[in-house]
Amino acid sequence: MKAEHRIDQPDIDYLGVFMFATRSFLISFGALAFVLLSCLKAYADSSEAATEQVKAQLIASADAVHPGDEIQVGVHQLIIPHWHTYWINPGDSGLATTIKYDLPEHVTVSGIQWPTPVRITLGQVTSYGYEHEVTLLSTLHVPENAGVGGVIPIKATVNWLVCEEACIPQKVELSLQLPVIPAGTSAGPGSPLIAGARAALPATSPWPVSVEHGSDGLLMRITGAGLQSANIKDIWFYPAEWGKIAHSAAQTWRLDGDKLELKLQPGEAPPANGEELAGVLAVTGNGSGGPVTRGFIVNAVVGPAAAANPPAQEPGLAVSTALLLALLGGVILNLMPCVFPVLSIKALSLIKQAHQAPLQTRLHGLAYTVGILASFALLGGFLIVLKASGMHIGWGFQFQSPLFVLAVAYLIFAVGLSLSGVFSIGGSVAGIGSSLAGRSGYAGSFFTGVLATVVATPCTAPFMGAALGFALTQSPLVLMAVFLSLGLGLALPYLLLSLWPSLQRRLPKPGIWMERLKQGLAFPMYAAAVWLVWVLAQQSGINAVVIALGGMVIIAFSAWLYEVTKTGSPAAQYTGAGFSILALALALISGYVGIQSAVTPSQPAVIQSSDKNWEPYSAARLKAVRAEGKPAFLNFTAAWCLSCLVNEKVALNQSSVIDAFKSTGTVYLKGDWTNQDDDITKILAEFGRSGVPLYVYYPAGAQAKPVVLPQILTSEMVAQAVNLKTAVGACGSRSC
Amino acid sequence: MLLNNLSPIALLSFIVVFASTAVNAEPVADQPAPVFSGAAADGSTVNLADLRGKTVVLEWTNADCPFVKKHYESGNIPRLQKSAAAQGIVWLQVISSAPGKQGYVDGATAKKLNSERGAAPANTVFDPDGKIGKLYAATNTPQFFIVNPEGVLVYKGGIDSIPSADQEDIAKAENYVSAALADLAAGKKVAKASTKPYGCSVKYTG
Numbered sequence: 001m002k003a004e005h006r007i008d009q010p011d012i013d014y015l016g017v018f019m020f021a022t023r024s025f026l027i028s029f030g031a032l033a034f035v036l037l038s039c040l041k042a043y044a045d046s047s048e049a050a051t052e053q054v055k056a057q058l059i060a061s062a063d064a065v066h067p068g069d070e071i072q073v074g075v076h077q078l079i080i081p082h083w084h085t086y087w088i089n090p091g092d093s094g095l096a097t098t099i100k101y102d103l104p105e106h107v108t109v110s111g112i113q114w115p116t117p118v119r120i121t122l123g124q125v126t127s128y129g130y131e132h133e134v135t136l137l138s139t140l141h142v143p144e145n146a147g148v149g150g151v152i153p154i155k156a157t158v159n160w161l162v163c164e165e166a167c168i169p170q171k172v173e174l175s176l177q178l179p180v181i182p183a184g185t186s187a188g189p190g191s192p193l194i195a196g197a198r199a200a201l202p203a204t205s206p207w208p209v210s211v212e213h214g215s216d217g218l219l220m221r222i223t224g225a226g227l228q229s230a231n232i233k234d235i236w237f238y239p240a241e242w243g244k245i246a247h248s249a250a251q252t253w254r255l256d257g258d259k260l261e262l263k264l265q266p267g268e269a270p271p272a273n274g275e276e277l278a279g280v281l282a283v284t285g286n287g288s289g290g291p292v293t294r295g296f297i298v299n300a301v302v303g304p305a306a307a308a309n310p311p312a313q314e315p316g317l318a319v320s321t322a323l324l325l326a327l328l329g330g331v332i333l334n335l336m337p338c339v340f341p342v343l344s345i346k347a348l349s350l351i352k353q354a355h356q357a358p359l360q361t362r363l364h365g366l367a368y369t370v371g372i373l374a375s376f377a378l379l380g381g382f383l384i385v386l387k388a389s390g391m392h393i394g395w396g397f398q399f400q401s402p403l404f405v406l407a408v409a410y411l412i413f414a415v416g417l418s419l420s421g422v423f424s425i426g427g428s429v430a431g432i433g434s435s436l437a438g439r440s441g442y443a444g445s446f447f448t449g450v451l452a453t454v455v456a457t458p459c460t461a462p463f464m465g466a467a468l469g470f471a472l473t474q475s476p477l478v479l480m481a482v483f484l485s486l487g488l489g490l491a492l493p494y495l496l497l498s499l500w501p502s503l504q505r506r507l508p509k510p511g512i513w514m515e516r517l518k519q520g521l522a523f524p525m526y527a528a529a530v531w532l533v534w535v536l537a538q539q540s541g542i543n544a545v546v547i548a549l550g551g552m553v554i555i556a557f558s559a560w561l562y563e564v565t566k567t568g569s570p571a572a573q574y575t576g577a578g579f580s581i582l583a584l585a586l587a588l589i590s591g592y593v594g595i596q597s598a599v600t601p602s603q604p605a606v607i608q609s610s611d612k613n614w615e616p617y618s619a620a621r622l623k624a625v626r627a628e629g630k631p632a633f634l635n636f637t638a639a640w641c642l643s644c645l646v647n648e649k650v651a652l653n654q655s656s657v658i659d660a661f662k663s664t665g666t667v668y669l670k671g672d673w674t675n676q677d678d679d680i681t682k683i684l685a686e687f688g689r690s691g692v693p694l695y696v697y698y699p700a701g702a703q704a705k706p707v708v709l710p711q712i713l714t715s716e717m718v719a720q721a722v723n724l725k726t727a728v729g730a731c732g733s734r735s736c
Numbered sequence: 737m738l739l740n741n742l743s744p745i746a747l748l749s750f751i752v753v754f755a756s757t758a759v760n761a762e763p764v765a766d767q768p769a770p771v772f773s774g775a776a777a778d779g780s781t782v783n784l785a786d787l788r789g790k791t792v793v794l795e796w797t798n799a800d801c802p803f804v805k806k807h808y809e810s811g812n813i814p815r816l817q818k819s820a821a822a823q824g825i826v827w828l829q830v831i832s833s834a835p836g837k838q839g840y841v842d843g844a845t846a847k848k849l850n851s852e853r854g855a856a857p858a859n860t861v862f863d864p865d866g867k868i869g870k871l872y873a874a875t876n877t878p879q880f881f882i883v884n885p886e887g888v889l890v891y892k893g894g895i896d897s898i899p900s901a902d903q904e905d906i907a908k909a910e911n912y913v914s915a916a917l918a919d920l921a922a923g924k925k926v927a928k929a930s931t932k933p934y935g936c937s938v939k940y941t942g
Contacts, residue, residue, distance in 0.1 A: 090934075092875035092876070092937065093875050093876045093933075093934070093935060093936060093937040093938075094934075094937070095899055095900065095901070095934060096899075122937055122940075123866070123937075123938075123939075123940035123941070123942055124866070124869070124870055124873070124875065124938070124940055125875045125937040125938060125940070127937065159900070159902075161901065163936070163937070165837065165838060165937075165939060166800070166801075166838050166936070167801065167802060167803075167936040167937075168802065169802050169900075169901035169902075242932040243930075243932060268892075268893075268930045268932075269930065269932075
């Protein structure tokens with residue numbers, strides 16, 4: 001179409017030079033010689049060239065070189081919108097950019113280090129390439145015998161195919177001269193584009209990657225502790241060679257615990273067992289300024305399919321096992337000291353109801369089941385919401401709250417009092433189970449289910465740890481299924497009892513034994529309350545015990561007051577009820593206030609690293625470090641932030657960075673924003689950020705200006721920032 | 737009961753998640769070639785099934801694509817077409833460019849272009865809605881598919897071994913299409929039955 005015939009665009013430049021020269025010829029011979037020479041030199045020496053679609057520039061990581069240096073050179077392409085150039089494997093169509101370096105003898109250059117590509121889909125065709133801009137770096141080696149004072153001319157012939165829908169092959173020649181300077185003299189910073197180019201390169205994968213033949217395709221597995229909490233938006237594997245996988249086929253992925261599985265469809269030339277599958281895995285996670293994509297180099301030998309255990313079956317089995325475990329666990333929960341009394345009350349009420357119509361009994365059973373399932377669904381939904389919002393949670397999270405523990409302790413104690421007969425809610429003193437709203441119809445049964453769930457939660461952790469732990473790593477659907485399965489298990493014995501009248505007939509006849517049993521069952525409840533107070537003591541200290549036990553005395557008093565005034569005159573009733581409610585409110589408020597103040601802020605769970613070379617961040621600590629005149633490096637991170645974890649693995653935990661921190665005396669402060677932290681939120685805001693990651697370097701000296709580093713770090717970038725800025729800072733303190 | 741439903745539902749949802757990859761029915765070498773029919777430049781309708789008993793070459797093309805130009809302007813593809821015609825091979829150009837997209841032409845223009853370029857295909861098949869292209873999962877121009885007299889796909893891939901837009905590379909490259917046709921003529925199995933195509937993307941509709 002429009003410009004496709006212009007295969008060799010620089011020809012036009014030659015033409016321009018020629019025409020200009022011809023005109024000059026008319027002016028004078030001398031001028032011709034001068035103009036022609038200078039123009040040709042200008043052309044040959046230009047490090048930049050542009051076509052209609054692409055502006056190319058030859059760049060280097062230094063302005064000059066020392067003999068023996070290893071520097072980076074590269075071609076930067078600035079591409080107009082909607083057009084793209086190609087990666088080493090262009091995908092379904094297209095052509096990779098090539099760079100041919102023309103160098104003096106003994107100067108050597110490596111192949112292109114390809115940045116992580118993007119996929120460009122047009123209709124049925126998916127290509128791998130670059131939009132907007134890209135830098136193709138190579139490593140250049142300067143020989144030891146390079147003559148100081150001379151120059152190293154670098155000439156690059158660059159061929160590329162640039163496409164929108166139409167494609168245009170283009171070719172430019174670029175050149176750059178690097179002076180050779182004596183060792184010890186500054187080589188200059190080089191092109192500012194180099195740092196960004198390095199950051200765009202794929203990093204060595206911090207996680208082990210394996211590939212095997214699955215039942216219907218290739219299965220890539222990535223195992224890493226950080227993956228579970230990482231907020232992954234998109235994953236794509238770019239094969240380095242054509243045909244290894246189908247370029248345009250969807251790549252579905254699934255996170256199973258800390259294992260990520262990516263399904264790849266084999267292409268025209270799929271790798272055989274034992275062959276290597278190489279490429280780049282691009283992982284897109286949430287960053288503070290929007291999604292951040294990071295590439296990882298993959299080099300995995302393809303293994304055979306696991307014969308005994310087809311991978312497609314595995315998750316299904318695991319889910320059904322978890323569901324069964326949850327169901328069994330739910331049934332066992334009925335026997336727990338905290339649940340059994342509640343359940344027995346329900347069973348006893350069933351005996352009372354035995355004379356009622358079977359339909360009514362069944363409806364009560366169903367209402368009770370619905371109550372339990374609704375409570376578990378609520379818990380499950382709450383967990384799903386927390387998970388979706390990026391919280392890193394485990395089962396039993398609610399018991400991390402001392403207030404919740406106190407409330408459950410109060411509730412269980414109150415149930416115990418009711419069982420002991422200290423008080424009963426409702427008119428009928430004799431009605432078994434009336435204290436648990438047994439008489440208030442189906443709503444009563446429903447709330448008994450809710451109550452059973454609430455009192456059952458403390459007991460779930462030890463028995464259900466495995467199934468619930470599994471559920472938490474699963475999709476919301478599976479999580480909900482496991483929770484409902486657990487609830488169903490809890491409801492099952494009573495449900496069966498209510499559904500089958502034949503079972504009911506086997507129950508003993510009602511009698512005074514029921515009252516005795518009920519009173520006896522109060523003691524497991526008191527025991528459960530004791531256990532909860534003990535838990536509370538662990539969490540909030542010895543003072544919390546006083547508050548909790550004091551509260552229980554008040555509750556017992558309220559219960560007694562309520563009960564004794566209940567049968568009196570209306571005035572007495574109101575006074576009693578009023579005093580009871582007042583006392584109860586006092587217990588709850590004093591409990592709330594007391595526990596809240598007793599709670600010591602728990603230590604933030606900063607991500608552990610094996611060699612701890614950092615201190616936790618606090619504004620005071622930063623101030624102190626700066627007052628001492630020491631440089632500081634700030635890392636604000638969170639367990640759920642993928643790019644944070646990756647930056648730590650590929651840059652901050654690298655020995656070069658650790659050494660740089662050590663040698664420059666830089667104090668490394670880490671702020672964990674996994675949980676809300678006002679101190680950190682404040683400093684993030686100071687740097688105009690609303691989230692992590694944020695990397696800030698404070699050079700030495702209290703007045704030095706902080707430097708904000710990019711959100712994607714390389715070890716070179718950090719080491720360079722620390723080394724460079726320390727030098728400047730030191731200079732500043734010497735006022736030179 | 738509820739339990740009985742839950743576990744299959746959970747299992748089913750997993751299977752759905754796992755199986756959601758749309759499996760393309762891409763043609764495979766050594767398997768029967770998908771049959772198609774399409775309007776041709778001479779006004780007739782070409783039906784692949786009618787060509788049983790003859791070797792058929794399908795060449796996806798787009799006259800404005802620089803990679804197609806490379807092989808036409810150099811005379812490479814016209815030479816192959818003439819040699820194929822001499823051996824009784826049916827050479828069909830296929831144009832899957834959608835109306836308004838690069839390479840979309842009418843019958844008269846297609847014939848004119850071929851005579852200007854010295855090209856000699858048996859016919860040119862138009863596929864403006866991309867149905868044939870998608871049937872063969874054609875992605876590039878130029879791209880080739882060879883169907884043997886039994887209707888089996890024996891070759892799919894590019895024209896040669898050096899992906900570039902430079903005519904000078906043609907002499908240095910291994911021509912996969914002529915090699916495949918030579919293997920067939922010698923009654924042998926095509927040695928390289930699937931190669932990497934290179935060129936412009938097929939300008940499908942949408």
